[in-house]
Amino acid sequence: MAKEMLKGNVAIAEAAVRAGMEAYFGYPITPQTELLEHLSKRMVEEDRVFVQAESEVAAINMVYGAACTGKRVMTSSSSPGISLMQEGLSYIAGSYIPTVIVDVMRGGPGLGNILPSQGDYWQVTRMAGHGDYRPIVLAPASVQEAIDFTILAFDLAEKYRHIVVIAADGQIGQMMEPAELPVMRPPSTEVPHWALSGAKNRPPNVILSFNLNGADQEKVNIAIQERIALIKAKEQRWVEHYTEDADLLVVGYGTTGRIAFTAVETARENGLKVGLLRPQTLFPFPDDRISELTDNIKSCLVVEMNAGQMLDDVRLAVGGQVPVGYYGRMGGAVPMPEEILEAVEAEYAKLQGV
Amino acid sequence: MQEQFVFSGFGGQGVMFVGQLLAYAAMDNSFEVTWIPSYGPEMRGGTAHCTVVISDRPIGSPIVQNPKVAIAFNNPSFDKYVSVASELFVYNSSMVDSTCQRSDITALPVPATALADKLGSLKLANMVMLGALLTVHPVLSISAIRDALDIHIPSHHRNLLDLNYQALDVGMQHVMQVPLF
Structure with a gap:
């Protein structure tokens, strides 16, 4: 495909569509809004789900629910919005649900300003949600990498049943550069074994981030840490x-x-x-x-x-x-x-x- | 080779578009290019700007402290960028009350709004400026810009294509008639 002049935010959005994303939930915030704006048009064109939620808290919980079906699901926001999503992310991590989160970082703390920043490094690499988990975090430095990492994010999220954060900043989101989009990949028809897809003719799957029994919870923690160890060994880029x-x-x-x-x-x-x-x-x-x-x-x-x-x-x-x-x-x-x-x-x- | 341009003016003067057009033409001619807008408080009223970097090698920083070329469409942009440009300063003398006094760079006043008005639309001032700019500083040819306009002009403005071509020519002719200082 030929190179096009693409804005970082639009490039991520279109790459997600072409990666087979079937549902997007988000709430507008500068400097990420063009991402949501592009999807508000494209997801409808592709007959997929686009919801502008009432808040970032709602958006991340919609992501949690939709991603439990095993479909490719994403949300995007900028720093203050990502802060609001932390509780939901902790629940998603506790349930090993693959999700892709885009953070187009802006100045903080607080509402800060709308200009480029990398002030969320600790928040995204450590995660500010409670419990003991760390997502995969990809940091694009160009519009082309923003596209490539969006595709990679969905692949890694599914491979490890893990949260993947694309940590961009306002400049990557707003800048236009020549870049090449991938060909359209149709959404997968395969249903993962863990997904909530209707339990006809099979035992029901239960997705829950809750264990009253202490020993069971530690097993969950160990499983998460084993995954993280594997990610550390295999995915350094x-x-x-x-x-x-x-x-x-x-x-x-x-x-x-x-x-x-x-x-x-x-x-x-x-x-x-x-x-x-x-x-x-x-x-x-x-x-x-x-x-x-x-x-x-x-x-x-x-x-x-x-x-x-x-x-x-x-x-x-x-x-x-x-x-x-x-x-x-x-x-x-x-x-x-x-x-x-x-x-x-x-x-x-x-x-x-x- | 690396060229840097800052275009600055009021919202509605076509500052963002003219920068994008230059970027499209650069891409179509196989250059590396970045375009980055101001999207801060200035976008919410007042003067906005965009920076275009064109290079034959991968571009590191898309923003620069002292762009080779600054193009000012109004008074606030003149004040902000007159001391920043390192090689060439182009300004819309129809809208700017001051005169560039620097002797260490090339200064090019262009009565772009007045020339655009003669063509029948004040909105063509951005193309007049670009025509003048590329005549003095031929990073890309006017015909490369014409091709880029043909490809990238929004479909609802396609009827204005010829007027845009004319505006580029008017800018070019203006520079060829006026000695530089």
């Missing part, structure tokens, strides 16, 4: 640039990952041995690769649009072997390549003992 001889490793994801790429290229032109690792999965975090790279680098610099959240994960991966610096902006401010370059040069100067 990232891209690297100039890492082969890097003394300083820059780590950034999504929008900051691509801005850091510009800064790293300029640093290389200036003769600095700087590399970039851009995590594509925030959970599972690519800590195996970062740990490997730590043997050869002298220092690390984390860049984010928050006060330093992925910073924790990088520190864990690096295990105290090299210093880990940080540069970030908050409240909807997007760092310019020049700012990141300055931070890179400052970090690099420390290595030279200047």
Whole structure:
């Protein structure tokens, strides 16, 4: 298929339709609204379910119910809306129901503003809902990745019966870039064995995130953790640039990952041995690769649009072997390549003992 | 090669569309390109802008501190971007009261609204500006823009295609007649 100029939000929405999403529930919020707007038209055209719920709390519970049928189901929102969904997400996690959640992050805390942010890193990678679970989190850095990760999100959600969050930011949502959409994949007619699909001629399935018996609940927890261990072993994704001889490793994801790429290229032109690792999965975090790279680098610099959240994960991966610096902006401010370059040069100067 | 453009003006002046058109033409001519709008408080009344980056290599940052080219359609945009442009500053002198005094960059005043008015529609000012801009700074040819317009103009505006072509030409001719300073 030919490339089209697509806005990130629209690209995610259309990719979900083409991935065979059969039901969408959501509530408008900037900077994600074009996603819902596109689906309000396309889902009707495809004779599928589109509901603008009365709130994000309602939307996530509709997602829970619809996803119990084994169909592909999604919701999308931006930061304050994702906060409202946490209780529902905890119930979904406790029931091992595959769902896809899109968070087009904006400035916070509170209503904050509508500008790009990565302030939800902890919320999406740890989950703020109660209990003990972690979703898979994909962080696109371009419109093309937003499309590819939407398809991947549905596949991973089904494969692991797990929540998958697409963690984009306002800039990815609003930006237009040439990108290629996949061909239309018709919704699957296969019904998963666990799904609530009518119990005629078989024992009924029960989906519940509730166990009064303590021992039974621990079995649920162990099953969830086994899945998470498998996800950690199999699904770490990232891209690297100039890492082969890097003394300083820059780590950034999504929008900051691509801005850091510009800064790293300029640093290389200036003769600095700087590399970039851009995590594509925030959970599972690519800590195996970062740990490997730590043997050869002298220092690390984390860049984010928050006060330093992925910073924790990088520190864990690096295990105290090299210093880990940080540069970030908050409240909807997007760092310019020049700012990141300055931070890179400052970090690099420390290595030279200047 | 990398080119950066900021288009800025009031809502309704076609600032977002003219940026998108440039982006479409860049894509159709096999360049890497990004288009990003302002969608913040300025979209809710006041001056809005979009940034277009065109490159022959993958684009890192879609926003830049000092775009090579800034295009201002009104007074607030003039004030905001006159000191920001690093190579070329194009402004709609029909709507802007000031004159660009910088000597380190090329300044190009275009009476775009007045020229558009002569064509019969003030809404064509954006195409006049683009025609003038690409004549001074030929990142893409006017014919590439014409092709992109033909492909991407919304169907309900298709009857305005010829007028848009004319507006591009008027912008181009204006620049060829006026010496730069």
